[in-house]
Amino acid sequence: MTIEVRNIVKQFGSFRALDNVDLRVETGELMALLGPSGSGKTTLLRIIAGLEWPDAGSIAFDGEDALARGAAERHVGFVFQHYALFRHMSVFENVAFGLRVQPRKIRKSEAEIRKRVGDLLDLVQLGWLADRYPNQLSGGQRQRIALARALAIEPRILLLDEPFGALDAKVRKELRAWLRNLHEEIHVTSIFVTHDQEEALEVANRVVVMDKGRIEQIGSPGDVYERPASAFVHGFIGESIVLPVEVRDGRVRLGDRVLDLAPTDTASGPSKLFVRRHDVAVGPSGSGVFEGAVKSVRAFGPMQRADIVLQGVGGDTLVEIDAPRDHSLKVGDRIGLQPQRYRIFADR
Numbered sequence: 178m179t180i181e182v183r184n185i186v187k188q189f190g191s192f193r194a195l196d197n198v199d200l201r202v203e204t205g206e207l208m209a210l211l212g213p214s215g216s217g218k219t220t221l222l223r224i225i226a227g228l229e230w231p232d233a234g235s236i237a238f239d240g241e242d243a244l245a246r247g248a249a250e251r252h253v254g255f256v257f258q259h260y261a262l263f264r265h266m267s268v269f270e271n272v273a274f275g276l277r278v279q280p281r282k283i284r285k286s287e288a289e290i291r292k293r294v295g296d297l298l299d300l301v302q303l304g305w306l307a308d309r310y311p312n313q314l315s316g317g318q319r320q321r322i323a324l325a326r327a328l329a330i331e332p333r334i335l336l337l338d339e340p341f342g343a344l345d346a347k348v349r350k351e352l353r354a355w356l357r358n359l360h361e362e363i364h365v366t367s368i369f370v371t372h373d374q375e376e377a378l379e380v381a382n383r384v385v386v387m388d389k390g391r392i393e394q395i396g397s398p399g400d401v402y403e404r405p406a407s408a409f410v411h412g413f414i415g416e417s418i419v420l421p422v423e424v425r426d427g428r429v430r431l432g433d434r435v436l437d438l439a440p441t442d443t444a445s446g447p448s449k450l451f452v453r454r455h456d457v458a459v460g461p462s463g464s465g466v467f468e469g470a471v472k473s474v475r476a477f478g479p480m481q482r483a484d485i486v487l488q489g490v491g492g493d494t495l496v497e498i499d500a501p502r503d504h505s506l507k508v509g510d511r512i513g514l515q516p517q518r519y520r521i522f523a524d525r
């Protein structure tokens with residue numbers, strides 16, 4: 178099932194939560210909506226689900242107008258961050274619920290319902306919890322049951338709103354891999370909302386980066402990380418050093434210095450230089466575009482993270498870099514820093 182979102186506008190009073198959003202989700206995709214708090218991710222998801230209505234624009238499922246149908250008729254499965262499983266019902270009955278309330282003419286027999294719920298519990302690998310009640314489950318188990326419950330009615334589309342948002346970091350990580358594997362098995366067109374870049378890049382096959390009700394970039398995890406389309410995307414995904422520069426006459430200037438860097442993209446005028454923290458080569462003093470002094474070093478695994486005071490860039494500027502440990506840094510070292518990959522975006 179494809180989802181085609183065209184020119185969606187959503188206004189709350191005078192506040193524009195979605196500003197002409199265009200998006201196409203292909204059949205069987207697992208797409209992430211990624212963006213900071215308030216960027217409009219949940220509002221877009223709720224409009225696709227039929228829980229909210231846009232002020233303008235259209236939504237089509239497989240070419241058919243979805244806005245002509247209410248939420249119940251759209252055949253969409255929904256999992257929220259805090260999914261309220263029915264507390265007085267066992268896990269089994271929670272998953273069976275959607276099947277039991279189907280209209281009589283399409284309702285499955287009791288034997289079919291038992292078989293379907295059993296299969297779903299096997300799919301989320303929690304068959305052994307069928308007789309438990311929600312308050313006897315861990316947070317991660319609850320979300321897996323919530324997913325089984327959403328899948329029970331065989332939805333054409335699965336929408337997940339920060340499904341792992343309330344869980345601790347370790348469980349979140351486990352469930353990411355689990356969700357990706359599950360999706361490979363069931364292949365339902367799915368969209369999930371997250372503000373966690375690592376989660377989006379690790380789980381989704383395509384990522385939609387949103388800011389202030391607009392889409393900044395749509396691409397594969399590799400695209401949005403390696404080829405960010407805007408300063409916002411570069412700043413939001415991965416950790417970068419950002420320095421204010423000016424591009425004039427084909428040269429990149431920082432304060433009164435001309436940097437030995439080529440302008441990238443089409444930046445001109447006041448701009449920002451972005452360098453990922455691990456894309457800086459560290460060498461002896463005099464070896465790079467920037468000079469710095471090591472202020473502090475934390476070493477972990479194969480990497481060391483260091484705070485560096487950059488010199489000669491108009492006042493002392495503190496930046497953080499990640500460097501391999503083969504060149505051991507010590508507090509007080511004077512070093513040269515050479516950006517190996519960087520992007521320059523004009524200030525908007």
Ligand SMILES: Nc1ncnc2c1ncn2[C@@H]1O[C@H](COP(=O)(O)OP(=O)(O)OP(=O)(O)O)[C@@H](O)[C@H]1O
Nearest residue numbers: 189192194212213214215216217218219220221372
């Ligand atoms: N019912 C509403 N009435 C008024 N404003 C709303 C309403 N729902 C959402 N908003 C506003 O619209 C904007 C987008 O909200 P939305 O929940 O879509 O953002 P989000 O990207 O999902 O953020 P978060 O990650 O915090 O959930 C926010 O500024 C929010 O305050």
